[in-house]
Amino acid sequence: MEVHHHPDLHHKEKKFKEFFLEFVMIFLAVTLGFIAENIRESISNHEQEKHYVQSFINNMTEDTATMHIILRENNKKEDSLKKMIALVPADFSKAENRVKLYNYCSANVGYYALFKSNDATMNQLRNSGLELIKKGHAADSIASYDVKLKIIYASEVLYTKATDAALDAAQQVLDLSSSNDTTYFDTSKGFKNKMLPLFEDNTSSLPRFFNKIDFEIGATQNYIFNIQRVLPYAERLIAYLKKEYDIQ
Numbered sequence: 453m454e455v456h457h458h459p460d461l462h463h464k465e466k467k468f469k470e471f472f473l474e475f476v477m478i479f480l481a482v483t484l485g486f487i488a489e490n491i492r493e494s495i496s497n498h499e500q501e502k503h504y505v506q507s508f509i510n511n512m513t514e515d516t517a518t519m520h521i522i523l524r525e526n527n528k529k530e531d532s533l534k535k536m537i538a539l540v541p542a543d544f545s546k547a548e549n550r551v552k553l554y555n556y557c558s559a560n561v562g563y564y565a566l567f568k569s570n571d572a573t574m575n576q577l578r579n580s581g582l583e584l585i586k587k588g589h590a591a592d593s594i595a596s597y598d599v600k601l602k603i604i605y606a607s608e609v610l611y612t613k614a615t616d617a618a619l620d621a622a623q624q625v626l627d628l629s630s631s632n633d634t635t636y637f638d639t640s641k642g643f644k645n646k647m648l649p650l651f652e653d654n655t656s657s658l659p660r661f662f663n664k665i666d667f668e669i670g671a672t673q674n675y676i677f678n679i680q681r682v683l684p685y686a687e688r689l690i691a692y693l694k695k696e697y698d699i700q
Contacts, residue, residue, distance in 0.1 A: 525565035562619035614671035621664035
């Protein structure tokens with residue numbers, strides 16, 4: 453007698469369900485792992501972004517403090533140079549006018565007060581970090597600040613050129629070694645009210661000297677103007693970034 457076994461459909465169906473369940477479990481595990489990795493990466497990027505912003509704010513806070521100092525120093529320089537240029541019509545055959553000329557020159561001609569940004573974080577952002585800055589217009593605002601700093605540095609070229617030219621002109625007019633001569637100079641009181649020496653060609657060199665001083669005043673004013681344009685932007689940017697990133 454032949455015995456025929458019918459296919460065990462129930463067993464095959466059960467085996468298929470097990471395979472399908474395993475597939476679903478694997479799929480879910482991979483998917484959840486992928487999602488978890490994305491979440492971890494997102495959290496890591498957000499933390500890195502906030503770290504960059506905090507560091508950038510610290511650098512900008514230092515920048516704004518430096519800008520205030522540089523503005524104050526250059527405003528003083530400008531005021532003193534204007535007092536010097538007021539000596540153009542003075543009679544330099546009088547000792548008191550020569551003393552004024554020497555005092556103003558000693559205090560300001562050749563004096564630099566230059567701004568230098570703390571760009572440690574900015575350099576990092578330029579290289580790779582700006583793509584991490586996601587909130588609002590933060591990245592654009594930071595890049596704009598970088599551009600504005602370049603304008604200050606561009607005006608610095610004229611500023612230093614004018615300052616060097618004025619110093620060179622002063623050396624053609626004044627005998628700066630007189631500050632080492634006790635006949636003319638008292639270490640505790642400064643220049644004495646004596647007929648301080650001018651070089652013999654001062655008839656031609658004095659007008660040239662005052663022309664250089666006038667140029668230095670203009671270059672200093674331009675330098676001040678460019679810093680004044682950037683300073684309020686920097687202060688607004690600090691406030692904006694603190695608000696966006698909830699930084700105290």
